[in-house]
Amino acid sequence: MTQKRVQKKRAAMAAKKQQNNKEITYEKRFNRHLDELKWLYCELYQDNPDVMHHFNDLTIKMKEFYNSRNNDLLISDCRREADPDWYKRNDLMGMMMYVSNFSETLKGLEEKLDYVQECNVNYLHLMPLLLSPKGKSDGGYAVADFRTVQPELGTMEDFAELTEKCHRRGINICLDFVMNHTSEEHEWAKRARAGEKEFQDRYFFFDSYDIPSQYEKTCPQVFPTTAPGNFTWLDDVGKHVMTTFYPYQWDLNYRNPVVFNEMVYNMLFLANQGVDIVRLDAVPYIWKQLGTNCRNLPQVHTIVRMMRMICEIVCPGVLLLGEVVMSPEKVVPYFGTSEKPECHILYNVTTMASTWHTVATKDVSLLRRQMDILSSLPREYVFQNYLRCHDDVGWGLDYDYLKQFGMEETAHKKFLNDFLTGKYPDSFSRGELYNDDPRLKDARLCGTTASLCGIERYGFEGNEEGVDRSIRYDITLHAFMLSQSGIPVIYSGDEIGQLNDYSYKEDPDKRADSRYLHRGAFNWDLAENRRLPDTVQGKLFPMLDRLEKIRRKYTVFNSDAAMRTIDTWDKSILALIRENTNEKFIGIYNFSGEDKVAWINENDGIYKDLISGNEMEAKGVMIPAFGCFWLYRKK
Numbered sequence: 001m002t003q004k005r006v007q008k009k010r011a012a013m014a015a016k017k018q019q020n021n022k023e024i025t026y027e028k029r030f031n032r033h034l035d036e037l038k039w040l041y042c043e044l045y046q047d048n049p050d051v052m053h054h055f056n057d058l059t060i061k062m063k064e065f066y067n068s069r070n071n072d073l074l075i076s077d078c079r080r081e082a083d084p085d086w087y088k089r090n091d092l093m094g095m096m097m098y099v100s101n102f103s104e105t106l107k108g109l110e111e112k113l114d115y116v117q118e119c120n121v122n123y124l125h126l127m128p129l130l131l132s133p134k135g136k137s138d139g140g141y142a143v144a145d146f147r148t149v150q151p152e153l154g155t156m157e158d159f160a161e162l163t164e165k166c167h168r169r170g171i172n173i174c175l176d177f178v179m180n181h182t183s184e185e186h187e188w189a190k191r192a193r194a195g196e197k198e199f200q201d202r203y204f205f206f207d208s209y210d211i212p213s214q215y216e217k218t219c220p221q222v223f224p225t226t227a228p229g230n231f232t233w234l235d236d237v238g239k240h241v242m243t244t245f246y247p248y249q250w251d252l253n254y255r256n257p258v259v260f261n262e263m264v265y266n267m268l269f270l271a272n273q274g275v276d277i278v279r280l281d282a283v284p285y286i287w288k289q290l291g292t293n294c295r296n297l298p299q300v301h302t303i304v305r306m307m308r309m310i311c312e313i314v315c316p317g318v319l320l321l322g323e324v325v326m327s328p329e330k331v332v333p334y335f336g337t338s339e340k341p342e343c344h345i346l347y348n349v350t351t352m353a354s355t356w357h358t359v360a361t362k363d364v365s366l367l368r369r370q371m372d373i374l375s376s377l378p379r380e381y382v383f384q385n386y387l388r389c390h391d392d393v394g395w396g397l398d399y400d401y402l403k404q405f406g407m408e409e410t411a412h413k414k415f416l417n418d419f420l421t422g423k424y425p426d427s428f429s430r431g432e433l434y435n436d437d438p439r440l441k442d443a444r445l446c447g448t449t450a451s452l453c454g455i456e457r458y459g460f461e462g463n464e465e466g467v468d469r470s471i472r473y474d475i476t477l478h479a480f481m482l483s484q485s486g487i488p489v490i491y492s493g494d495e496i497g498q499l500n501d502y503s504y505k506e507d508p509d510k511r512a513d514s515r516y517l518h519r520g521a522f523n524w525d526l527a528e529n530r531r532l533p534d535t536v537q538g539k540l541f542p543m544l545d546r547l548e549k550i551r552r553k554y555t556v557f558n559s560d561a562a563m564r565t566i567d568t569w570d571k572s573i574l575a576l577i578r579e580n581t582n583e584k585f586i587g588i589y590n591f592s593g594e595d596k597v598a599w600i601n602e603n604d605g606i607y608k609d610l611i612s613g614n615e616m617e618a619k620g621v622m623i624p625a626f627g628c629f630w631l632y633r634k635k
Helices: 003-044 051-068 071-082 106-111 113-118 156-168 187-193 210-218 257-272 298-314 328-335 349-361 365-375 399-405 409-420 449-453 455-461 464-482 502-506 514-518 524-531 536-553
Strands: 094-097 123-126 145-149 172-178 181-183 231-234 239-242 249-251 277-281 319-322 345-347 382-385 432-434 444-446 487-491 562-566 573-579 583-590 596-609 615-623 628-634
Touching: 003 051, 003 257, 003 298, 051 257, 051 298, 071 156, 106 113, 106 156, 123 277, 123 487, 145 156, 145 257, 156 172, 172 257, 181 187, 210 231, 210 239, 239 249, 257 277, 257 298, 277 298, 298 319, 298 328, 328 345, 328 349, 349 365, 349 382, 349 409, 349 449, 349 464, 365 399, 365 562, 365 573, 399 409, 409 444, 432 514, 444 514, 449 455, 449 464, 455 464, 464 487, 464 536, 464 583, 464 628, 487 536, 502 514, 524 536, 573 596, 583 596, 583 615, 615 628
Parallel strands: 094 123, 094 487, 123 172, 172 277, 277 319, 319 345, 345 382, 382 487
Antiparallel strands: 181 249, 231 239, 432 444, 562 573, 573 583, 583 628, 596 615, 596 628
């Protein structure tokens, strides 16, 4: 036998062995979850006579998606499966952005990856980029095709190429998966509108208003001013369709197993394009039941649990990020249990809102209470921490707790909004209201971090001292966010102190939605100033860079470190301790515009401030207005 034939035979044998190992790996994962997956599926769809047919279809397709997964992703799956805590350590740093704002196209983003890495980012959340109708997209959350990229951004092939290049650099990609609804321009919606019952059954269609009127009795409105009600009348069809969010976003009917199956296939398709983190958008809303508020129902958790198992079978390297923008008692259940986990990561929305409450009130009591609640949770729970995101700030605070300080809900929301929109006397913040409802007085808040911290106001006034103090506050808020347990995510533009963009009011497709105030195009001219020390960017960018590198260096910032708050004896100063076997960290944050003393008394030696490099004792610490310290010592 010639050498060439020998090599060819060995290659064939190696390929066969690799395929066998691939099959064994899949069967092992599949068999581990089969009984529970089948049980939950059959329980959820027990009223459907074809339930086993649909379940078998699901398992066949799962295997097909696994077989379509490329070798690099399969290797990543195995590596992460062997290290299930890979995302719980201190080496993940996130950034969220709209591709169109940051780089115009997906190819353009490839060319900007050096800058992304300069920002210490290895977790890139790309805001919705799938096909959605212009003018009726809700920022990309009205998806017309889950497998097609918006043409102005590029193609799905461009996206897969981008994720591959990001993976080579160690950058993970997060993408929104809008699972509660589709656009009215989706193929299913078009066929439903054309009268095809099979596709009408994938939504909630009603011939009369009798049943919708019963839903309206118990189901709250998401946007009572801009999109009142939960149903839309379709003149051309002569039917009502459920539209929880906007009239052009039709709610999917997860009571139909075809909907669940097809949406899972869409999710797995995106995972096979290289998505590492799937953000489950509006997940609490996905199960509708008459006589309830259609939020957080038990069936939602069944669906999320099944999605988790399906990912662990087909693509175990993929994480599920749950968007649950609700009070803590409703958020935490989406982690599931240690035996039956659901989401890997959840948004730390209450801490974000409590932070901006503290900016307005200068009183850390509520924020400290929130940190204490988080500290009491199991350490395996991983939250995504942030100061700002693409959305508004909603005031879902603990008003039962605030009542003891004389803060009634309606009046307090008005105060917060007045302060943070600059209406309150001598407020430094410049934001705008979103979805202002004069009847309920329940408006939410929009604005960039820099504008809410005062950089906008003092910059336009030419007040250099005010600008410097606002930059210090911006840094302090980011330092606080970075010292929390979990994954920190910065909003693109915050690293250079980008201000509100009021030009959205000139765009007829955007002017009605004030969230575009903080969704402005990234200013690359300003970014060039990050190397000029006398500019806002030159003062802000290097300090955030320093904080992010410090966090990555010390294991005390791992999610498994114990955390607690301590007394400072000043209502404007928050102090928290992070601790592991070998290290102790004390973060001190002054939410006041005055120099203060944090009356802590950790009488256990000399600490080093990781930010300034100065050494000091951790007692009676003088802290500047809007300033912070990161004190550290080895045990």
